[in-house]
Amino acid sequence: MDPLRLIVKPKLRAPVPRHEQVMRPRLLELLRKISNSRITLVSAPAGYGKTTLLAHWRQVEEADLPFAWVSLDEQDNDPVRMWRHIAEALHLAAPAEDFGADVLAGMSVTGRRLIETSLPLVINRLAELPREVVLVLDDYQFITEDDCHASVAFFVEHLPANAHLVLSSRTDPPLPLGRWLARGEMNEIRTEQLAFLEDEADCLLNEKMGLDIGTDDLSVLLERTEGWPAGIYLASLTLRMREDKHAFIASYGGTNRYVVDLLGEEVLAGLHEEVREFLLMTSVLEKMTGPLCDAVVGREDSAMLLRELARSNLFVVPLDEQGEWYRYHHLFSELLLYELRSSRPELVPVLRGRASAWLEGAGFFEGAIRQAIVAADYKRVGVLITRHWYAYVSAGQGTTVEGWLESLPEEPTAHDAALLLVRAWICILSGRSEDGERLLTLAESIPYEGPLPDGTASVEAGVAIPRAIFGLGGVRNTLEAARRAVALEPEHTSQRAALIRFGLGSSLYLSGETSQARKLLEDVVELTRTGQPLLQMVSLSYLSIVATDEGRQEEAESLARQAGTLVVRFGLQGVPQSSWGPIALGYVLAEQGEMVEAQTELERGLSSRMSLPGMSPWPTLIGLLALARVRSERGDRGGARDVLSEARTMLQRYPDAGIFPELLEREGRKLRARKPRQGQLDGELTERELDVLRLLVGELSTSQIAQNLYVSPSTVRTHVKSIYRKLGVSSRKDAVLEARVKRLV
Amino acid sequence: MGEDRPSYCALTSENVVESGGKQVTHMGTRMVYKIVVRRELSERYAMAFEGIEMEIENGQTVLTGEVKDQSHLHGILERIGASGLKLVSVENMSEN
Numbered sequence: 001m002d003p004l005r006l007i008v009k010p011k012l013r014a015p016v017p018r019h020e021q022v023m024r025p026r027l028l029e030l031l032r033k034i035s036n037s038r039i040t041l042v043s044a045p046a047g048y049g050k051t052t053l054l055a056h057w058r059q060v061e062e063a064d065l066p067f068a069w070v071s072l073d074e075q076d077n078d079p080v081r082m083w084r085h086i087a088e089a090l091h092l093a094a095p096a097e098d099f100g101a102d103v104l105a106g107m108s109v110t111g112r113r114l115i116e117t118s119l120p121l122v123i124n125r126l127a128e129l130p131r132e133v134v135l136v137l138d139d140y141q142f143i144t145e146d147d148c149h150a151s152v153a154f155f156v157e158h159l160p161a162n163a164h165l166v167l168s169s170r171t172d173p174p175l176p177l178g179r180w181l182a183r184g185e186m187n188e189i190r191t192e193q194l195a196f197l198e199d200e201a202d203c204l205l206n207e208k209m210g211l212d213i214g215t216d217d218l219s220v221l222l223e224r225t226e227g228w229p230a231g232i233y234l235a236s237l238t239l240r241m242r243e244d245k246h247a248f249i250a251s252y253g254g255t256n257r258y259v260v261d262l263l264g265e266e267v268l269a270g271l272h273e274e275v276r277e278f279l280l281m282t283s284v285l286e287k288m289t290g291p292l293c294d295a296v297v298g299r300e301d302s303a304m305l306l307r308e309l310a311r312s313n314l315f316v317v318p319l320d321e322q323g324e325w326y327r328y329h330h331l332f333s334e335l336l337l338y339e340l341r342s343s344r345p346e347l348v349p350v351l352r353g354r355a356s357a358w359l360e361g362a363g364f365f366e367g368a369i370r371q372a373i374v375a376a377d378y379k380r381v382g383v384l385i386t387r388h389w390y391a392y393v394s395a396g397q398g399t400t401v402e403g404w405l406e407s408l409p410e411e412p413t414a415h416d417a418a419l420l421l422v423r424a425w426i427c428i429l430s431g432r433s434e435d436g437e438r439l440l441t442l443a444e445s446i447p448y449e450g451p452l453p454d455g456t457a458s459v460e461a462g463v464a465i466p467r468a469i470f471g472l473g474g475v476r477n478t479l480e481a482a483r484r485a486v487a488l489e490p491e492h493t494s495q496r497a498a499l500i501r502f503g504l505g506s507s508l509y510l511s512g513e514t515s516q517a518r519k520l521l522e523d524v525v526e527l528t529r530t531g532q533p534l535l536q537m538v539s540l541s542y543l544s545i546v547a548t549d550e551g552r553q554e555e556a557e558s559l560a561r562q563a564g565t566l567v568v569r570f571g572l573q574g575v576p577q578s579s580w581g582p583i584a585l586g587y588v589l590a591e592q593g594e595m596v597e598a599q600t601e602l603e604r605g606l607s608s609r610m611s612l613p614g615m616s617p618w619p620t621l622i623g624l625l626a627l628a629r630v631r632s633e634r635g636d637r638g639g640a641r642d643v644l645s646e647a648r649t650m651l652q653r654y655p656d657a658g659i660f661p662e663l664l665e666r667e668g669r670k671l672r673a674r675k676p677r678q679g680q681l682d683g684e685l686t687e688r689e690l691d692v693l694r695l696l697v698g699e700l701s702t703s704q705i706a707q708n709l710y711v712s713p714s715t716v717r718t719h720v721k722s723i724y725r726k727l728g729v730s731s732r733k734d735a736v737l738e739a740r741v742k743r744l745v
Numbered sequence: 746m747g748e749d750r751p752s753y754c755a756l757t758s759e760n761v762v763e764s765g766g767k768q769v770t771h772m773g774t775r776m777v778y779k780i781v782v783r784r785e786l787s788e789r790y791a792m793a794f795e796g797i798e799m800e801i802e803n804g805q806t807v808l809t810g811e812v813k814d815q816s817h818l819h820g821i822l823e824r825i826g827a828s829g830l831k832l833v834s835v836e837n838m839s840e841n
Contacts, residue, residue: 047829170827230829256804258784260829265787334828338793 014069040187042168047230048194068093127160140169195227220253231259241270264335283336295358386418386453394532396575417446431612461488468503474656479507498527510658533570541584548588560585579605583623602627638688642711692719777838783831
C-alpha cells in the first residue's frame, strides 16, 4: 500500500443516492435558486438528510453542472490540507482544464500565507473555467481552526460569478453569515425545511419500505418524531418487524421516550444474533471493509455480510462504487458504540487492538494509530509512530506525524529515545533547529539497546543521521557525523542508505570536495527513485548545484526542473525544504546569464527559508551568494551588498562554514570592483534606498519591509536613516511627503 | 448500579477516549451543571454521560453533574447535539 497517498479519493467522490432514499423535489427547487447567490448553507443536526439532499441535487444536475465534492473529516482541520483536497476536487470536476496542478504548486506553509498566495490562484483559475461549477463541502462542522474559517470567508467574498459554494454542516459555522444573508448572497436550508412532511414520510414508509401505514398513523409518527428523518427511518426499521403496526405507532405516539434511545434498542434487539454481534463489534471502526471486519469480529464472510447490510439498511453507507468500503451513519454508530460499551466494555480495547493490528498490516498506518489513540493505548501509539514515521516525513507530511506526537501524554514519552528522535526530526524540518538539537542530545543520553523500531541500527546512528543531513553543527561536525553514520549503519538496510549517502555527499560538498560529493548524490537520486520524494527532490537540487559548479549547465537545469516537478507531483509545496528547487534553478539560470529569471527563482526559494530562522543555513547561503551575484550583474549594487551582509550575519552564527567564508570574500571583492553607476552623487538616494522609500509610502512595518526586500530589519533601519538624512527630514510622514514633492515615488 | 457502569471518561463528540479515566480534579474549581434535554432518556442511555445523575421531569430529562472545566462542558453539549437530542437549558448550579 502506498502511504504517500496524500489525497484520498473516496472523500472526493460524491455519494451516489440509493434507491431507498427519498427524493425531495420541494427542497431541490430551493437549491436551484443558486444562480443569484454565492453560497448555500445547509445547516441541521445529524440525521436530517443533508448529504442525501445534496447527493440528489448533484445527480439531477449532473449533465449540465459540474460538482466538486469534498467530504470533510477531523483530519482536514488544517488549511493547507483542506485546500489541497478542494483543489483536487475542483480538478476532478473540471479535468480538461487541469485545474489542480498549478494551483497546488502555489500552496504555502501557513494558513495566512495561503490567503495571500494560493487562494487568489484558485479563485482566478475558477473564474477562467468556461462553465459554472458547484463546490460542496460536506460535514463542515469538523472544521474548527480559525485559519480555515478565514480562508473560507475570503474565498466566499471573492468568489467568481461562475462558482457557487455549498456548506453542509451540523452546526452554523463561525463565518459572516448574517452579512451574507443581508446582502442576498446566501441561500439557507435549515432544520425546519429539512424536516419531513407528510408526503415525504409517506414516500419513505409506504413506497420505499412497503409498510402500508395509514394516513392517521403517519401523522402520529410524524408528530412524534417532529419530522426528524433519522427518527422516522428508525421507526420504519422497527415497524418492519412488527405485526401490528398500528398498535406500535399508537404506543410509540404516547410515550415521551427519545426515539433513538427507545427504537435503537428495539431495532438492535430485533436483529439476528449474529448480525447484532457483527454490528456491535464493528462499531469501533471508522470505516469498514471485509478483511478488516473479519479480523475484528473473527469471521470469514464479512465482505458479503456488509454488502447485504448495505442493501437492507440505510444506516450502512457504502463509500465507493466497488462495494469494498463502508461506514455507519453517524447516529447509528453512536448507538452501536454506546450499546457495545454498556454491554461489553471489556471487549472494546480488544477490538480496537485487532483493528489497529490489521490496519498496520494493510499499510493504513494513520488508521492504525488513530485506533490506538482512541483506545488510549499510548504504548502502541509510540511503537507505531517510531516504526512508520519516516514514510510520512519523506513525503512531506511531517505535520501528520506531529499530530500523532501531540496525542501522547508528556510523561512516558519524554524518556523514549526513539520518540525523541522522531520529535527531533519534526522540529528541525519545520525550522526549529535549537529544539531539534536539544532533543537529539537528549536522545543520545538515554541508554537504549539494539535497533530502533524503524530499523535504524542504533540510537547513535539515529542521532548521527540528522546531524549529518541538516548540518546544524557546522561543516566539520557534520562531516564527522556523516562518517559516523556510515560506520554505524550496515549497508544492507537500504531505507537509510539514501539518507546516509546524502549526509556524506552534502557535507563533502560543503567541505569543498565537489567530485566526491557528486558520486554520492547520484547514488541518492538512484536510491530514492522509487520512494522518499522529499529526499529525492533535495538531492536532485543539490546535484544540480554541483553540475552548475562543474560547468554542466544543461544538465543542471534539467535536474533543477525535475526537482520542481516532484514538488508539484507530491504536493510538497507546504514543506520548507521545497525551497531547494528554486534555489538550484536560480543558481544555474544565473550561470546561464538569465538574470531576471534567476532573481525570481532565488528570491522565491529564499523567502520561505528566511521566514524560518532555524532552517539549515547551507542552502540559504548558496542562494544568498547567487542572489548577490545576480543583483550585482543587474546593477543593483545596494541590493547585492544587503544580501552579502545577510550572508555575513549567518556566518557569524555558523563560524565553521566550510567553503562559504572564501566564497563570500570572493563575491564581496567582485562587488567592490564593479564601478558604481554613473551620476550617483552622495546626496542622491541609492537604488536600494529608493526601494525602501517606495515601501515607506505604504502601511508596512519595518519588519514587513525587511521581509519584502529579503533583508534584516536592522538593514532597513540603516537605509531609513540614510534616506531621512538625504531628504532632510526626520519622520516617515515627512519622508513620504518629500518623496512625492521630488517625484521620487 | 455502580458495578454495571462502564469505565470510560465522558464522551466528547467524535474524539472519544476510552481509558480507565485518569481524572484530575482540582479542588476549588468544581462546577455543577444542570442540563435539560427534551424527551425522556432511559437510565442506560444516560449512562453514556459518566458522572451525571438523571431525572425525568415532565417529558424531559434533567442531567445534573460535576463538570471539570469549560472543555468538558462543551464536549457534553456537543455530544448531546450530535446525538440529535434537543437542548432545552443549561444552568450553572455551583454554589458561588
